[in-house]
Amino acid sequence: MSRPLLVVDGDSLAHRAYHALPKTMRRAEGKPSNALVGLSNFLMRLWQAEEPRAVVVGWDTLTVPTYRHKLFEGYQGGREFDDELLEQLDLLPELVRSFGFAAAKGDGYEADDFLAAAVRHEEERGGTSVVVTSDRDSFQLASERTTILQPTRGVSELARVGPAEVRERYGVDPAQVPDFIALRGDPSDKIPGARGVGPKTAANLLVQYGSLEAMLEDGRFEAQAEELRLYRRMATLDASAPLPPLDDQTPNWTGASSFVRQLGMNAQADRIAALAA
Helix, strand or coil, X not given: CCCCEEEEEHHHHHHHHHHHCCCCCEXXXXXXXXXXXXXXXXXXXXXXXXXXXXXXXXXXXXXXXXXXXXXXXXXXXXXXXXXXXXXXXXXXXXXXXXXXCEEECCCCCCHHHHHHHHHHHHHHCCCCEEEECCCHHHHHHCCCCEEEEEEEECCCEXXXXXXXXXXXXXXXXXXHHHHHHHHHCECCCCECCCCCCCXXXXXXXXXXXXCHHHHHHCCCCHHHHHHHHHHHHHHCCCCCXXXXXXXXXXXXXXXXXXXXXHCCCHHHHHHHXXXXX
């Protein structure tokens, strides 16, 4: 049980790779390859650095609205993806499986939900997890058994975030992060938050009351009470998301190399094949 489960936010890392690596990187027929190269490099490096028992990569649903979109019409409003990124996102779960790793994706769920489900699965079996994501919503998963690895520069540098680091950055405990987001808001997801409340005020209120619900019961934010409860629900990761089997894995470097070569990425295929040797 000493080897952790490696839990990866696929969309988060794919976006970072796409914007960090040159868009001139091409595979067969001139199609883009920077997100494919970036994510495959990252998976190889993470396997070697963390020596996990298994890897699961979570993916967003892009074609079907999630329950968060249904709850709040403005959720993630205005987000647009480049066509060249979308084309690679369609291939990335299959790339993950070619490595012998698990890919988690399902209608109505976001990658973050699969991260939460995987962490709960591993904690219930008495194991530990390493969660790789740039999304700070996932700070709510930090615990003595779960560490967050947060990319800080492209996908080349990682910061390790545990409960102490969450408290240092936000001034709240990991379990209070959904309440913190509900109060402060989240510009990236277009969650407005409480009117006139910034991060420092949100943290101070949570230190004073312990929870958003306690504030509302005390009469705070009476005019926004139901809105704030809605924002908290949206910020809370859904650990009931359906997972693929998470048995111990051995990387299939040969299979991944073959898959990448079929895409016309010969140099990347050679790099992966070197690990098989």
